[in-house]
Amino acid sequence: MIELIDVSKTYGTRKVALHPTSVRFGRGELVWLSGRSGSGKSTLLGIASLLVLETTGTVIVDGQKVARDDTTRNLVRERRFGIVPQAPRLFAELTPVQNVMLAAPSITREDAERALGLVGLRQRAARSVKTMSGGEQQRVSIARALAKDPDVLFADEPTSSLDDANASAIWGILRDAVDSGRAVVVASHDPRIAGHADRRVAIGGL
Amino acid sequence: MRRASALARWLIPSLVRANRSLVILSVLGIAVFGTLIPLASDTADSAATTKEGLGAAVLRAIMISPSIESDAPGGLFHADDLAEVRAVEGIEAAVGWAPTGIEVSSGSTTVGPFLTSRFSPLQPPVTHGREPVAEGEILLAESDRDELGADVCAVLPARHDRYVSENLREGVAVQVTVVGAFDDAFAGLDGEDVAYALPEWVDSIRAIGQGVPADEIQSRLEYLEIYAVVDSADRLSEVVDELRGRGYVAGGLGALLSAVQPVQAALQMAKVVLGALLVVFLLVVGGGAAAALVGAKRAEIGVLRAFGWRRGRVLWAFVAQFTLLGAVIAVSGATLSALGAALLALVFPTGVFGLPLVMGITADSVAYFSALLFIPPLAFAAAAVLPALRAASIPPDEVLRDVGR
Numbered sequence: 001m002i003e004l005i006d007v008s009k010t011y012g013t014r015k016v017a018l019h020p021t022s023v024r025f026g027r028g029e030l031v032w033l034s035g036r037s038g039s040g041k042s043t044l045l046g047i048a049s050l051l052v053l054e055t056t057g058t059v060i061v062d063g064q065k066v067a068r069d070d071t072t073r074n075l076v077r078e079r080r081f082g083i084v085p086q087a088p089r090l091f092a093e094l095t096p097v098q099n100v101m102l103a104a105p106s107i108t109r110e111d112a113e114r115a116l117g118l119v120g121l122r123q124r125a126a127r128s129v130k131t132m133s134g135g136e137q138q139r140v141s142i143a144r145a146l147a148k149d150p151d152v153l154f155a156d157e158p159t160s161s162l163d164d165a166n167a168s169a170i171w172g173i174l175r176d177a178v179d180s181g182r183a184v185v186v187a188s189h190d191p192r193i194a195g196h197a198d199r200r201v202a203i204g205g206l
Numbered sequence: 207m208r209r210a211s212a213l214a215r216w217l218i219p220s221l222v223r224a225n226r227s228l229v230i231l232s233v234l235g236i237a238v239f240g241t242l243i244p245l246a247s248d249t250a251d252s253a254a255t256t257k258e259g260l261g262a263a264v265l266r267a268i269m270i271s272p273s274i275e276s277d278a279p280g281g282l283f284h285a286d287d288l289a290e291v292r293a294v295e296g297i298e299a300a301v302g303w304a305p306t307g308i309e310v311s312s313g314s315t316t317v318g319p320f321l322t323s324r325f326s327p328l329q330p331p332v333t334h335g336r337e338p339v340a341e342g343e344i345l346l347a348e349s350d351r352d353e354l355g356a357d358v359c360a361v362l363p364a365r366h367d368r369y370v371s372e373n374l375r376e377g378v379a380v381q382v383t384v385v386g387a388f389d390d391a392f393a394g395l396d397g398e399d400v401a402y403a404l405p406e407w408v409d410s411i412r413a414i415g416q417g418v419p420a421d422e423i424q425s426r427l428e429y430l431e432i433y434a435v436v437d438s439a440d441r442l443s444e445v446v447d448e449l450r451g452r453g454y455v456a457g458g459l460g461a462l463l464s465a466v467q468p469v470q471a472a473l474q475m476a477k478v479v480l481g482a483l484l485v486v487f488l489l490v491v492g493g494g495a496a497a498a499l500v501g502a503k504r505a506e507i508g509v510l511r512a513f514g515w516r517r518g519r520v521l522w523a524f525v526a527q528f529t530l531l532g533a534v535i536a537v538s539g540a541t542l543s544a545l546g547a548a549l550l551a552l553v554f555p556t557g558v559f560g561l562p563l564v565m566g567i568t569a570d571s572v573a574y575f576s577a578l579l580f581i582p583p584l585a586f587a588a589a590a591v592l593p594a595l596r597a598a599s600i601p602p603d604e605v606l607r608d609v610g611r
């Protein structure tokens with residue numbers, strides 16, 4: 001579904017964030033991008049999710065080479081990808097439903113409530129985000145990414161600040177997303193993912 | 207843009223809460239500006255131009271002098287001329303003007319003003335007491351009243367001339383009641399050092415001084431000028447033309463009111479300057495609040511960008527948000543301003559500082575109120591553009607924790 005061929009990223013003329021790397025992500029698998037800090041796993045996640053423009057190499061989505069212009073990449077991201085950042089970064093002034101609805105213009109209130117139902121927060125859909133725990137906010141963040149029914153879900157350290165119970169809940173939700181036919185790509189150095197990932201891609205070696 | 211507009215709408219309550227002090231200050235600024243400036247300006251305009259205003263009578267006044275072809279003896283006016291002027295269509299009131307001497311005493315102090323017919327539209331207003339309504343009642347200048355130490359309603363001895371022969375006059379003792387006083391800092395048409403009384407009484411004193419028998423006052427008593435007031439400023443030139451057609455030398459006195467236009471111009475200028483200050487204030491407040499919001503929401507904006515929000519959508523979300531905030535402030539300020547004006551009218555039903563309060567629905571007031579409603583949203587929108595451009599330029603990879611930038 002997504003194929004990265006010899007993609008690399010260099011900032012300026014010297015700062016190499018990612019050496020040339022090739023990798024494929026397919027439907028129905030949860031891929032764990034691992035590596036030491038600074039190894040480039042977030043950069044690889046960024047290139048795969050079209051957030052970061054690769055310096056060299058090619059990104060192919062469903063057999064089509066993705067152009068390098070912002071408009072095309074915005075469109076692909078908006079229609080095909082869901083993104084879960086490390087911190088939920090929700091608008092604290094809004095309700096979970098409103099936060100979820102911001103992910104795409106096509107998401108209706110019903111869609112948002114359904115997505116919140118997938119992460120077990122339907123009953124709290126209209127309450128203030130401010131009153132939610134970190135784990136609950138992260139679940140809202142996943143609901144926000146799932147609401148537009150993306151083909152691929154990208155998550156950057158989604159459990160790094162969560163306790164075991166919350167982390168386990170998150171892995172369960174991501175697993176469900178995989179089981180419903182999506183590709184899920186997670187960049188993480190959290191060893192608790194090991195039992196949930198279908199495949200591990202170690203950036204910079206194990 | 208639908209979602210961007212929704213975000214703007216959703217964030218308004220928290221934006222108002224976060225900037226509570228500045229919002230309150232802006233609302234009060236608009237309310238005060240909206241109430242006081244038009245009130246002062248319109249009241250001054252009204253005072254200068256409307257029939258009920260202070261300057262109104264002067265703007266509607268005509269000074270009539272005898273024509274050199276006049277058949278009046280000595281080129282002066284008589285009672286029949288006055289009657290003819292009063293009968294001209296459009297003339298609201300007219301009075302024959304000619305002063306005579308009078309001496310008023312109190313203890314060892316005596317003042318000697320020129321006694322003149324009272325024609326209140328064109329003479330200084332009463333500052334103490336009331337207008338004379340009967341023979342023997344006079345209005346003194348404040349300075350004369352102070353010199354005499356006379357209270358309002360004081361009955362004082364006075365003297366005026368009686369004709370004895372062509373070259374001889376003798377004094378006649380009478381009593382006058384000081385019914386009021388006027389501020390003689392306003393030197394009017396009558397010149398300085400005057401006192402006022404009923405025209406009929408002034409005429410009778412003049413007749414005695416000139417040796418005109420009471421039954422011949424109508425035919426023999428002379429006036430130097432006639433002052434008249436037209437019922438509408440719009441008819442002034444028409445009435446002047448009519449009087450000129452009858453052989454009188456007539457001219458409007460409005461030109462004498464040289465202070466009105468500079469005062470009106472100054473008020474207009476004050477309105478513009480204060481309006482500009484208000485706009486600058488709104489720009490600073492709006493710009494500051496927008497910059498603070500963008501700084502605080504950088505991470506959230508990064509997420510939106512990562513979800514595919516284009517720059518234009520982010521820009522619109524923030525500009526729309528501050529336009530809405532401006533609208534909230536404008537509506538609150540304008541409502542408060544209307545309430546303030548109504549309260550002023552209630553507390554000061556007869557006016558402030560002698561000026562009648564003028565508040566009504568006119569084309570000007572509607573235009574002013576519309577400007578009051580539109581300027582804050584526009585100012586806030588303009589103020590939000592730069593911070594919103596900064597927000598729109600946040601890259602989508604901002605959402606990633608560390609990409610080695």
